[in-house]
Amino acid sequence: MSSASCAAVIRGVEKHYPDFTLGPVDLTVPKGCIVGLVGENGAGKTTLLKLLTGVNPADAGSIELLGSSPHTPAGRGDLGAVFDDAYFYESLTAKQIGKSMAGIFGSRWDSGEYRQLLKQFGLDEGKPVKAYSRGMRMKLSLATALAHHPRLLVLDEATSGLDPVVRGEMLDLFLDFIQDEDHSILISSHITGDLEQVADSIAYLHQGKLLFQEEKDVLLSKYGILRCGAGDLAALPGECIVHTRRTDFGCETLVKGREEVLRLLPGAVCDPASIDDIMRFTSGRDKQ
Numbered sequence: 001m002s003s004a005s006c007a008a009v010i011r012g013v014e015k016h017y018p019d020f021t022l023g024p025v026d027l028t029v030p031k032g033c034i035v036g037l038v039g040e041n042g043a044g045k046t047t048l049l050k051l052l053t054g055v056n057p058a059d060a061g062s063i064e065l066l067g068s069s070p071h072t073p074a075g076r077g078d079l080g081a082v083f084d085d086a087y088f089y090e091s092l093t094a095k096q097i098g099k100s101m102a103g104i105f106g107s108r109w110d111s112g113e114y115r116q117l118l119k120q121f122g123l124d125e126g127k128p129v130k131a132y133s134r135g136m137r138m139k140l141s142l143a144t145a146l147a148h149h150p151r152l153l154v155l156d157e158a159t160s161g162l163d164p165v166v167r168g169e170m171l172d173l174f175l176d177f178i179q180d181e182d183h184s185i186l187i188s189s190h191i192t193g194d195l196e197q198v199a200d201s202i203a204y205l206h207q208g209k210l211l212f213q214e215e216k217d218v219l220l221s222k223y224g225i226l227r228c229g230a231g232d233l234a235a236l237p238g239e240c241i242v243h244t245r246r247t248d249f250g251c252e253t254l255v256k257g258r259e260e261v262l263r264l265l266p267g268a269v270c271d272p273a274s275i276d277d278i279m280r281f282t283s284g285r286d287k288q
């Protein structure tokens with residue numbers, strides 16, 4: 001895929017902390033797409049998103065953000081980011097935050113859009129942030145990330161802490177956002193069901209390494225959970241078997257090439273795997 005068709009291109013990026021190494025990671029965010037970033041706690045998702053958005057520098061590799069570097073104003077101007085640990089001054093009201101954002105973004109800041117988003121999210125612009133719940137703070141972060149009309153949204157656990165109804169509204173808003181083919185979203189989430197609903201591709205980070213980035217539909221149709229006896233597994237080529245866990249009733253196996261498995265084992269039970277299944281089995285958490 002050419003870099004012109006991507007909002008973000010990450011190549012060979014590394015970050016080294018005393019007890020953790022990220023990378024080298026290759027990841028792309030195509031224009032007009034939502035890329036879901038999944039991974040266990042401590043897998044390196046926030047670390048990667050902070051490198052991409054220029055919050056922290058990478059130790060190696062290259063990052064192209066909307067055709068520039070994340071460290072240039074051109075790269076950052078078209079970016080809207082929401083981080084789980086981002087905070088506003090507690091005593092400021094949403095209205096005052098809007099004013100300070102207008103100072104930062106200048107003519108890009110759309111105060112009408114900001115007020116509209118606050119209204120849509122049910123946020124009282126006269127209330128100080130300290131009177132906001134966790135979910136309300138997240139919505140305020142989203143409103144500030146959207147009101148300067150970014151082309152790329154980077155969202156780190158932006159739907160966590162939101163109730164299912166509001167999460168549904170957010171997902172609709174994300175889908176609306178990418179109706180413009182020049183818009184894209186990279187979103188990390190532990191709520192994989194949300195990503196199954198809206199993401200075009202899924203990137204899986206495990207212990208600092210990107211295990212795959214694949215189109216969601218391909219991923220979900222490719223993998224399956226096969227339930228069978230140990231003897232049946234012998235009929236399968238090794239590359240079909242990702243990981244097997246033995247249960248009291250036989251074997252539960254994450255298989256790759258579900259159609260091929262069903263062809264080789266007609267009558268076997270091989271249900272489509274969810275993103276959670278793929279993560280659980282691939283990470284080896286189910287090893288017994």
Ligand SMILES: Nc1ncnc2c1ncn2[C@@H]1O[C@H](COP(=O)(O)OP(=O)(O)OP(=O)(O)O)[C@@H](O)[C@H]1O
Pocket residue numbers: 017018019020039040041042043044045046047048
């Ligand atoms: N500034 C830092 N200094 C040292 N270590 C760090 C720093 N930032 C992150 N780490 C380490 O990097 C690892 C990955 O952390 P990160 O926050 O990126 O994971 P994550 O995938 O976002 O996790 P979670 O899902 O729990 O939010 C952790 O071991 C963390 O302790």
